[in-house]
Amino acid sequence: MQLPPVRTNAILVKRYKRFLADVQLPNQEPMTVHCPNSGSMLGCSTPGSPVIISRSDNPGRKYPWTLEMVQSKGVWIGVNTSMTNKLVHEALLNGTIDNFGSITKISPEKKVSEKSRLDFLLESARGLTYLEVKNCSLAHNQLAIFPDAVTARGTKHLVELMHLANQGSAAAVLFCIQRGDVDSFAPATEIDPVYAQTLQQVAKEGVQVLAYLAEVTPEAVTVTRQVPVHLDHA
CATH class of the missing domain: 3.40.1350.60 (Trna Endonuclease; Chain: A, domain 1)
Structure with a gap:
């Protein structure tokens, strides 16, 4: 299954309130994204981890970007x-x-x-x-x-x-x-x-x-x- 076409790399700053995460974009700009995962994300929510985020085409979303995957020890992990x-x-x-x-x-x-x-x-x-x-x-x-x-x-x-x-x-x-x-x-x-x-x-x-x-x-x-x-x- 292909990820949404509009996506980018970022760095995880923190995951919090279960469904939110703060990331840092390649231009150093901070952004809050939707985290579609109600679990603890144990082992794949370490601050500083590389992540992939995608942009939704739904104009009504409060947080247009979604956390799709996190990289841990060189391995991509799907968290959506x-x-x-x-x-x-x-x-x-x-x-x-x-x-x-x-x-x-x-x-x-x-x-x-x-x-x-x-x-x-x-x-x-x-x-x-x-x-x-x-x-x-x-x-x-x-x-x-x-x-x-x-x-x-x-x-x-x-x-x-x-x-x-x-x-x-x-x-x-x-x-x-x-x-x-x-x-x-x-x-x-x-x-x-x-x-x-x-x-x-x-x-x-x-x-x-x-x-x-x-x-x-x-x-x-x-x-x-x-x-x-x-x-x-x-």
Whole structure:
């Protein structure tokens, strides 16, 4: 998926209030940009890091520029979580993500309870599959890990998937890893042990756990391949 055409390099000054970041442009001018990431951005929000920002063509936005990616130790990391579902949707359509058979229909934001929605309902020759997608930006020693902060909402989604699996529906969670320096995935046990334990539990109950790597460059982000999942990683 191509980034918006109007973009530039900058230097991260600080990220704050969850959805804002201050950057310094190449001409040394400061600017506040929108940061579309509600996570902690642990490991990819260090002041002084190179970043890529893009300009929206929406004239009504208070902050026209968006933080797209951050460079850490020479590696570009996608931090725009509003792009994650679009990346996965694209990869489902072009067959890069091929775990569900030939897909005939993709329905986004599928309501599964009074207070909860899952990201996709997939229709294929194999039947229906409920799919929840998570963006993964944190890594340690070539291992991608999620979450980067305690996530009660994420745990709730896992439980919803487990309930669907127990009722006979196909259900899956997919971790989209927006960085290229890893070769496998595991839950971040030390950060959120409840999430990690729940992920192990739902996998035993029939929820498919998948992880896919995305290639991140200053021009585009593209899902490329599946990587192994280690649910018992300590």
